[in-house]
Amino acid sequence: MAVVSDINIAREELRARLAECRRGVGFTGAGISTESGIPDFRSPGGIWSRFRPIEYDEFLASEDARLEDWDRRYKMIAEIRRAEPNAGHGLLAKLVRGGRFSCVITQNIDGLHQRSGLIDRQLVELHGNGTYASCLSCQKRHELDDLKVEVDEGRAPRCKACGGLLKAAVVSFGQAMPEIGLTRAAEETDSCDLFLVMGSSLQVQPAASLPLMAKRAGASLVIMNREETHLDDLADLVIRAPIAKVCESLI
Known part of the structure; x- marks a missing residue:
């Protein structure tokens, strides 16, 4: 596991991982949207x-x-x-529209991925909208x-x-998670070669089990989060730097 906090090094490390990717999946949590002011x-x-x-x-x-x-x-x-979408949202939208990522799975309910250019079929909104x-x-x-x-x-x-x-x-407290969304998230995760986490503490289940599923299927795991997560030791790259700052020159 490589842990990087320098923005320039993080940017180059992420660029290299994306260059090798053929079917990636993005996974976002609250941390990407707090950088947009939510x-x-x-x-x-x-x-x-x-x-x-x-x-x-x-x-x-x-x-x-x-x-x-x-x-x-x-x-x-x-x-x-x-709030407005930031460079993290923008990079994921670019990767999906360009065919390098199959979709973005999100725990967020704020609609910023749609405002960054993704359409509904390119998103799996696990907690609704x-x-x-x-x-x-x-x-x-x-x-x-x-x-x-x-x-x-x-x-x-x-x-x-x-x-x-x-x-x-x-999805309210006590309300069942959408089965269709969970099934698709699992299928996309199981077939990806890079699983890119942006701004999730990876504490809320069942979504937090997806990075582990990706690793077990042979994918590379990159975690971008300000704080340590319990899956950092399994990651191929951990970036502890502002998401938007790292992503802004990669769009």
Whole structure:
């Protein structure tokens, strides 16, 4: 395992790994988006340290819980909309569009990968997407701005098509992870030759098991994260430097 913190050395090491790659996979966590100005919601001072979790079953059962959840979602979307994709997002978009990476798997719900140029089929959003809502009954997409009047009037929004409950399209506490997304993530990971982690502490399961799966399948593992992770010893390269700084000249 090589651990690099110098930005210039890290850039050249990453460039060399990418040059050898034929079918890579990107994997992103909160750390790539904090460099765009989005708070890590799980860290001290983040939303989940300031508010109690709202379990999925509680959301289904209680109008008060639904309104509390919606209030948080609008606080989150205000943070998200102030942010812009950074060079880390840009590099991954370039690698996917150029055919060197098959996809990006993300734990993030902020939509910055789409804003960097990726389309939905090039992404696996394991925890969903917080920039829009979907109907829990018919899955119809709804835009958040169209629903705010109802929330401001004290009503949890319902689907205009079927009357079902609407919820931000994220995986809530106690809600099952999307099987289709998990299956695709595993398939992409199992067939890649380079697994590139950007900004994940690799603590949240089951997503955090993917780098280990990649290594077992014979892929190279590169971890870019400010802090140490429990998989660093398995990595071929560990970069502890700002993601955007390392990536900006590689786009």
